[in-house]
Amino acid sequence: MEALNDIIKKCNELAFDLNFTRAKEWKKQDNSRVLVGYMPIYFPREIVHAANGLAVGILGGGDKKQIIKGDAYYQSYVCHMPRGIVELVLDNHLEDFDGFIFPSICDVIRNLSGMFQLFGKGKFVKYMDFPQNFLPEVGGEFYKSELQHILNEIKKINNIEVTPERLQKSIDLFNKNRKLTEEIYNIRSEFPWRITAADIYNIVRAGFVIPVEEHNDILEEVVNLLKVENGEPHDKIRVLVIGAFCEQPPLSLIKTIELAGCYIIEDDFLLGSRWIKGDINTTKYSPLDSIVRAYLEQSTFSSSVYDVDNPKEGRLLTQLKERNVDGIIFAAPSFCDPALLDHPILQKACDDNNVRYISFLYSENTGQFKVIKEQVGTFSDSIKLWA
Amino acid sequence: MSKSVSKEKSMIIQKEMIAGLLKELGNAKETGKKVVYTFVPGNISELILAFDMLPVYPEINALQSGMRKKSEGFILDAEKLGHSEDVCTYVKCDVGMMINGNIGPSGEKIPAPDLLLLSYTGCFTFMKWFETLKRLYPNVPVALLHTPYQEGHKITPEMTQYMVKQLKEEVIPKMEKVSGNKYDEEKLKKILANSSKVEETIIKIFDTTKNRPSPIDAYFAGVYYIGPINNGFRGTPEAIDYYNELYKEIMDRVHNGLGPITPEGEMEKERFRLVVEGPPNWTHFREFWKLFYDMGAVIVASSYTKVGGVYDMGFRVNPDKPLESLADYCMNCYTNLNLEQRVELLSKCITDYHADGFLVNSIKSCNSFSAGQLMIMQQLERRLEIPVGFIESDLVDPRYFSYANIKNRLESFFQMLEQRKLILE
Ligand code: SF4
Numbered sequence: 099m100e101a102l103n104d105i106i107k108k109c110n111e112l113a114f115d116l117n118f119t120r121a122k123e124w125k126k127q128d129n130s131r132v133l134v135g136y137m138p139i140y141f142p143r144e145i146v147h148a149a150n151g152l153a154v155g156i157l158g159g160g161d162k163k164q165i166i167k168g169d170a171y172y173q174s175y176v177c178h179m180p181r182g183i184v185e186l187v188l189d190n191h192l193e194d195f196d197g198f199i200f201p202s203i204c205d206v207i208r209n210l211s212g213m214f215q216l217f218g219k220g221k222f223v224k225y226m227d228f229p230q231n232f233l234p235e236v237g238g239e240f241y242k243s244e245l246q247h248i249l250n251e252i253k254k255i256n257n258i259e260v261t262p263e264r265l266q267k268s269i270d271l272f273n274k275n276r277k278l279t280e281e282i283y284n285i286r287s288e289f290p291w292r293i294t295a296a297d298i299y300n301i302v303r304a305g306f307v308i309p310v311e312e313h314n315d316i317l318e319e320v321v322n323l324l325k326v327e328n329g330e331p332h333d334k335i336r337v338l339v340i341g342a343f344c345e346q347p348p349l350s351l352i353k354t355i356e357l358a359g360c361y362i363i364e365d366d367f368l369l370g371s372r373w374i375k376g377d378i379n380t381t382k383y384s385p386l387d388s389i390v391r392a393y394l395e396q397s398t399f400s401s402s403v404y405d406v407d408n409p410k411e412g413r414l415l416t417q418l419k420e421r422n423v424d425g426i427i428f429a430a431p432s433f434c435d436p437a438l439l440d441h442p443i444l445q446k447a448c449d450d451n452n453v454r455y456i457s458f459l460y461s462e463n464t465g466q467f468k469v470i471k472e473q474v475g476t477f478s479d480s481i482k483l484w485a
Numbered sequence: 486m487s488k489s490v491s492k493e494k495s496m497i498i499q500k501e502m503i504a505g506l507l508k509e510l511g512n513a514k515e516t517g518k519k520v521v522y523t524f525v526p527g528n529i530s531e532l533i534l535a536f537d538m539l540p541v542y543p544e545i546n547a548l549q550s551g552m553r554k555k556s557e558g559f560i561l562d563a564e565k566l567g568h569s570e571d572v573c574t575y576v577k578c579d580v581g582m583m584i585n586g587n588i589g590p591s592g593e594k595i596p597a598p599d600l601l602l603l604s605y606t607g608c609f610t611f612m613k614w615f616e617t618l619k620r621l622y623p624n625v626p627v628a629l630l631h632t633p634y635q636e637g638h639k640i641t642p643e644m645t646q647y648m649v650k651q652l653k654e655e656v657i658p659k660m661e662k663v664s665g666n667k668y669d670e671e672k673l674k675k676i677l678a679n680s681s682k683v684e685e686t687i688i689k690i691f692d693t694t695k696n697r698p699s700p701i702d703a704y705f706a707g708v709y710y711i712g713p714i715n716n717g718f719r720g721t722p723e724a725i726d727y728y729n730e731l732y733k734e735i736m737d738r739v740h741n742g743l744g745p746i747t748p749e750g751e752m753e754k755e756r757f758r759l760v761v762e763g764p765p766n767w768t769h770f771r772e773f774w775k776l777f778y779d780m781g782a783v784i785v786a787s788s789y790t791k792v793g794g795v796y797d798m799g800f801r802v803n804p805d806k807p808l809e810s811l812a813d814y815c816m817n818c819y820t821n822l823n824l825e826q827r828v829e830l831l832s833k834c835i836t837d838y839h840a841d842g843f844l845v846n847s848i849k850s851c852n853s854f855s856a857g858q859l860m861i862m863q864q865l866e867r868r869l870e871i872p873v874g875f876i877e878s879d880l881v882d883p884r885y886f887s888y889a890n891i892k893n894r895l896e897s898f899f900q901m902l903e904q905r906k907l908i909l910e
Pocket residue numbers: 177178179180203204205206207344345431433434435436437
């Protein structure tokens with residue numbers, strides 16, 4: 099148990115280090131290394147890895163950074179995360195970064211990419227337009243050109259040519275990373291008392307800011323430790339938390355939900371690290387094409403993905419069943435358009451299928467959890483009583 | 486006398502055009518014409534017309550509901566269904582209208598869609614909007630045209646290719662199936678040739694604000710002027726006639742040294758010339774306009790009139806390359822430009838039209854426009870050293886229109902402009 103606690107402590111420090119010290123140290127060890135920051139949610143980190151780079155997830159300032167300058171850039175009705183990111187830029191936390199990638203999740207992230215261009219930060223700023231067309235010869239080709247564009251930008255910096263062999267190695271490492279992460283979630287689903295959701299959060303989030311090789315070692319150790327029984331089940335309901343895919347909930351909020359009588363069995367926190375379901379299979383196509391195929395065919399569902407041919411409510415209900423969940427908590431950042439526009443659709447599916455749910459809003463720097471605790475507590479009690 | 490008759494002529498033409506379209510929509514069931522719901526930015530109505538189908542624009546319905554004071558009820562009904570207070574009020578207004586029988590703002594029932602053409606540019610919400618409509622009309626197909634953002638300040642061949650492929654493999658086959666007609670490229674070319682004529686005239690119209698006094702208001706009146714091209718008439722002979730007539734009327738005003746016509750009457754003295762960024766508020770449109778009229782402020786350019794296409798930077802459709810042209814047109818809409826391009830465009834407007842100040846009307850629920858506007862202001866202030874002003878309102882939710890607040894802010898903005906004028910003099 100002590101070993102697990104030590105790992106969690108270390109991961110917590112790494113995950114919330116807004117100076118990205120470990121990533122910068124890593125870069126310093128070799129002149130050809132590059133640091134590429136990416137905003138939530140998903141980005142195929144494999145390609146940066148293959149180009150001798152480290153893709154670092156930038157998730158905002160959380161509750162660790164006081165926002166002063168960032169507020170001058172956003173009206174009160176824009177979510178909190180981009181102002182945290184602007185604060186990080188203006189306070190020079192992102193100084194050693196070579197480039198920045200803004201995946202196409204919403205209009206806020208899109209315009210944030212323009213702000214970075216105007217700030218003149220990094221050697222490149224790329225708004226990455228993930229295709230909403232999932233045909234390989236249409237959206238796939240376009241996606242490939244987007245990936246190639248990033249590789250070209252990195253090559254301009256370090257002159258490294260990404261060969262299929264290099265990419266294959268990177269894919270293998272990230273396949274391992276995804277597999278181990280999933281294993282932790284699976285153990286958690288079966289034995290939820292063995293590790294808290296907040297602890298998993300710390301462990302997974304550390305992977306956003308350190309080399310994948312190091313993270314894989316950590317995950318491997320955690321999996322081994324979790325295989326051993328270390329506690330006792332509590333009388334808690336099993337919940338799925340959805341809506342937190344971009345601006346992250348404060349750690350204390352995750353803890354509050356669990357303290358109020360829930361086991362968080364599934365969630366969409368840090369969704370990018372679990373975006374591709376299963377391994378990226380490289381036996382049929384070239385490694386780069388395999389990454390493209392994986393995005394088209396193995397992406398998880400999210401509010402940022404066009405879903406008409408594969409409705410999200412169906413996928414949510416399947417996930418619910420697979421994880422044997424008692425209820426859903428819709429927790430979205432305030433003013434988050436994609437999440438909030440999805441809520442009526444998802445909640446209707448819950449109503450139609452007698453799935454219990456509650457919903458509330460948060461922001462990354464929420465500091466008061468009393469109301470949320472009461473709401474979640476009542477929710478958990480009602481399920482225990484009536485289920 | 487003759488002037489006032491000619492003034493009204495373009496208005497009458499526009500009214501008749503819209504009434505004709507509404508009538509056709511009303512008769513769609515009887516005539517068997519298929520109905521396509523689509524959006525203004527990325528408005529490829531030429532293609533819809535090439536298949537002899539009829540377009541419906543949910544955004545336009547929403548804004549008209551706002552103007553006719555019907556939006557609040559619709560929004561509240563949508564919120565009862567779980568729609569958040571914080572999201573785009575166009576979406577909620579539209580959903581509210583649909584669940585109340587889909588009776589349009591003018592009182593006529595809007596026919597249900599036969600096709601949802603999700604061709605959108607520069608706003609993520611559009612995608613979510615049609616995902617919602619798909620649930621309301623589960624048997625109606627959705628044809629998606631995803632427009633890449635101009636993040637790199639240009640349209641790359643890959644972007645155009647991606648869009649053309651989507652048109653060929655997704656949009657056109659679905660249109661063929663729904664309409665029962667085959668794709669006819671020659672027909673599309675002819676329609677596009679009309680569009681390019683209209684584009685030329687529109688540029689000339691919005692360029693007349695170079696005159697002092699400006700003969701038109703390019704924001705409040707501007708939204709009427711762009712009505713036909715944003716409401717299904719791109720590429721039609723009616724649009725050519727309408728814009729020619731409008732241009733003639735405006736040139737008459739220029740020759741007579743007249744200022745813009747407003748609902749309060751003709752603007753006698755032009756005191757301030759402004760460029761405005763962001764959509765207007767529709768629920769209090771007239772009051773809003775009057776605030777500017779009272780101050781003698783005329784808007785010489787606005788970004789909102791470019792949501793359905795930006796022609797100022799030289800873009801024109803090319804009928805010889807119909808699909809490429811439609812693709813490039815979509816990618817050239819205002820909100821599909823990146824922030825720096827937006828700054829450049831606004832800065833060009835401020836300079837070319839000799840504006841005294843720049844004003845942002847920030848819409849609470851529209852991140853596509855709003856996120857980044859404060860930075861745009863900073864940039865323009867720094868680059869051009871002009872006074873900038875900022876007000877907040879909403880599109881169609883009257884709960885977010887605070888008259889007193891806006892008036893106060895505008896007054897201090899105008900004081901700033903006044904002082905600057907004195908200094909410059
Ligand atoms: S929290 Fe939501 S609205 Fe804000 S940047 Fe993320 S996805 Fe966009």
